[in-house]
Amino acid sequence: MAGHAIGLDIGGTKVAGAVVAPDGTVVDELTEPTPETSDADTMTRLLLGMVDTLRDRQPDVVAVGVGAAGTVEWPSGRILWAPNNEYRDWAIRDELEKATGLPAVVDNDANVAGLAEARLGEVLYKEMVLITVGTGVGSGIVLDGQIYRGPRGLGAELGHIIVDPNGPLCGCGNHGCLESLASGTALTRTGREAAAADPDGAIARLARDKGVEVTGQTVTEAAVAGDPTARALFADLARWLGVGIASVTTIFELDAVVIGGGLVDTGELLLGPAREAAAEFAYATQVRPLVPVLPGTFGSAAGKIGAALLAMECA
């Protein structure tokens, strides 16, 4: 397809939009905060407004792609449910096509981010899993160069594999999902426990000085600044991530596991202990090569680029 596509990435805190060229270049972009009330009607209005603005600025748009957190039915593009958003059974693909007159595709946010990393990243992969570590833990599974979704798009939810059945409650309602132990939300929980146990510690002080509650962000800042308590919490999270990665590399035969999402900006703080645990729990390393665990090429832009790429391919 010759023209450009719009890619929209619906996250918990913001909606990122971009006009993307077929080679993956972002030629224009736009970001809006996710409304407090993230129900389907509010979100539809927001998305249509962003598409209008981007098309006014870049008329050469031939398709629209959306990546959204949660369970997205494929290829119908209905967002059925998401553990951390309010929208439910939202037929966003139909609404976009009707309102814009353009072909549209809607997929899980980590699926499209995985596609961008596999097809357009610095290294190209045919067999790759992207794990995004942000508020939640998302995943995009690329097998033989294609996104694996399952027949209706309900598969590929690696954030909710069980890594400790006696583990903490997850946003999805289960206990001990990878997300409950290896996400920003997990860091909020362990950070608050640490702040309560040590009100004079760096984590509690950092939040108090800013006049905010302790969140994963507070712990991350304290860890980057070198606080040993925060670093230990970060190392715990990263170890759980590594345990999950080990299982993923046992199930699939991969060229790489790529880590995306906000927390990967901490670099080795996350990747170091994750790699260590992934190696410790890797299966049959006598005959199965250890799979590299690498940061993504596109960082938080992978979702909007991948959504546009998928729109160019499928819409």
Added chain:
Amino acid sequence: MAGHAIGLDIGGTKVAGAVVAPDGTVVDELTEPTPETSDADTMTRLLLGMVDTLRDRQPDVVAVGVGAAGTVEWPSGRILWAPNNEYRDWAIRDELEKATGLPAVVDNDANVAGLAEARLGEVLYKEMVLITVGTGVGSGIVLDGQIYRGPRGLGAELGHIIVDPNGPLCGCGNHGCLESLASGTALTRTGREAAAADPDGAIARLARDKGVEVTGQTVTEAAVAGDPTARALFADLARWLGVGIASVTTIFELDAVVIGGGLVDTGELLLGPAREAAAEFAYATQVRPLVPVLPGTFGSAAGKIGAALLAMECA
């Protein structure tokens, strides 16, 4: 392909062979005990002898298929390594083709068993995972009607996903693999602990009366006979199996999880608590249907039937 194929299933205690018709009917069969020394040379001689015997009895054989526990390189048919057998880097496909003059295929035992269940079972499946619970835990993943192996055959090892990183040592060298908690070997370990803790209990008595050490088999017999301690150990094992099943149904979008291997002969003793835990830990049941957990159609014959089926398709 018109003629029959020989299917061979290499297990830890026996090698099962069969001559199979294209519709899956077993027209002849033969079983040999696995030699104490299961190195590549000994095993090759055994397999070639079985093929000769079966061809003498059924001359209409056009291909040979083998299913073997462990990591089998695909399509080369080299068995690289197995946690519970002695053979290492065994080029069995080449040896079979050279010695028999027939085309041969070699694959993981649970892969071919999964193929038999998906293609020839009472219910046909396009999206299905077979989990075999015997000495170890094996798996065959069927996606869109095809065995998923990964490009070199090194994927699909669901027995070695990590369900408890602080769990017991597995035969593979890791801690807390599904196999370390939900296999016959796990039952041997927990049964011995129970017998040591209660030398007058049913498990210890059953082994003493037979003049054998406690094994998973002892615990299974005591559980079937109604001993509450053995039943509790069995329920623990089955719960871990269910935790693993839950993760599998989160990763893949499946029509069914089929349970094979020797322990499934206990029926609801294994399947009841496994289903319960699989439901408890299933992801997003608001929108994702609960996946049925069912016993296989072919029981322990699935491996040899599937090996023959694969030989007819690929060899």
